[in-house]
Amino acid sequence: MANETNVVEYTIENKIAWVKFNRPEKRNCMSPTLNRRMMEILDELEYNDEVGVFVLTGEGTAFSAGMDLKEYFVETEKDGLAGTRKAQRESYGWWKRLRDFNKPTIAMVNGWCFGGAYGPLFACDLAFASDDAQFGLSEINWGILPGGGATKIAVELLSFRNAMYHAMMGENVSGKKAAEWGLVNESVEASKLKERVTEVCNVLIQKNPVALKATKDAVRKVSEMTYANAEEYLVKAQEAANFFDNTGRKEGIKQFIFEKTYKPGLGAYNK
Numbered sequence: 001m002a003n004e005t006n007v008v009e010y011t012i013e014n015k016i017a018w019v020k021f022n023r024p025e026k027r028n029c030m031s032p033t034l035n036r037r038m039m040e041i042l043d044e045l046e047y048n049d050e051v052g053v054f055v056l057t058g059e060g061t062a063f064s065a066g067m068d069l070k071e072y073f074v075e076t077e078k079d080g081l082a083g084t085r086k087a088q089r090e091s092y093g094w095w096k097r098l099r100d101f102n103k104p105t106i107a108m109v110n111g112w113c114f115g116g117a118y119g120p121l122f123a124c125d126l127a128f129a130s131d132d133a134q135f136g137l138s139e140i141n142w143g144i145l146p147g148g149g150a151t152k153i154a155v156e157l158l159s160f161r162n163a164m165y166h167a168m169m170g171e172n173v174s175g176k177k178a179a180e181w182g183l184v185n186e187s188v189e190a191s192k193l194k195e196r197v198t199e200v201c202n203v204l205i206q207k208n209p210v211a212l213k214a215t216k217d218a219v220r221k222v223s224e225m226t227y228a229n230a231e232e233y234l235v236k237a238q239e240a241a242n243f244f245d246n247t248g249r250k251e252g253i254k255q256f257i258f259e260k261t262y263k264p265g266l267g268a269y270n271k
């Protein structure tokens with residue numbers, strides 16, 4: 001078995017946690033060991049005050065080639081349904097943890113992104129890709145449906161026709177096309193990808209962190225609500241956010257209205 005301690009690596013620089021799938025020789029496919037390690041890393045980083053934004057990317061030519069077809073499927077199936085369910089809990093577990101993460105999260109898609117990798121892709125609040133990254137729901141190519149949430153993600157992010165084509169055809173789309181389709185926010189030249197993501201991180205770091213967490217949760221949750229329920233949820237969510245930070249918004253108003261030191265239409269107040 002490969003060295004299992006470094007299948008995920010991270011560094012923290014200027015409040016940005018750069019977290020890397022680190023199995024480049026296996027195109028960063030997700031094994032049970034990788035899934036367990038990622039959960040530990042989420043634990044290490046979520047409430048670390050040195051971290052303002054979490055960026056997920058991959059070492060080498062892949063973001064992630066999806067689930068490890070050998071270690072995640074074949075080897076866990078040897079333990080029967082218990083093995084399969086355990087492997088599913090571990091992967092779905094960290095993707096959910098990432099969806100709910102207390103800080104803003106960004107997927108920086110540097111290369112291949114297949115199947116199961118749509119789980120963490122969607123879990124991240126924002127996504128940026130290199131123009132030449134390749135995205136595919138390749139499940140159909142080896143005889144299964146896009147599971148692990150991948151079909152749901154396609155339907156959430158793509159038009160009906162594009163979702164159907166993407167899921168049924170097993171063809172890849174480039175980062176550029178993924179941006180046109182809404183699978184990622186933007187695609188840029190590979191050489192500019194880190195710079196662009198850093199720029200976005202630096203904007204996010206200036207914002208009120210309690211308001212950011214309330215906002216990202218709200219965007220995910222209101223899509224399933226009626227208008228009236230969303231209206232009520234948003235009032236309650238702001239009141240709940242006030243429990244954690246009841247000074248930020250007052251400071252924001254003070255600096256604009258009374259001190260005239262910034263304009264909310266043009267940027268964030270000084271924390």
Ligand code: ACO
Nearest residue numbers: 025026027029065066067068069070112114115116138139
């Ligand atoms: N599971 C297990 N092993 C993998 C996976 C994977 N998902 N992806 C790559 N590998 C392994 C290869 O078997 C190979 O191992 P080896 O060196 O021991 O022979 C190694 O990683 C390198 O892979 P290559 O295929 O040689 O790399 P190449 O750069 O030529 O191709 C590509 C990259 C296109 C990503 C190719 O590896 C591939 O098609 N991978 C599978 C993609 C996929 O369909 N993933 C599953 C999606 S569905 C799901 O996640 C549920």
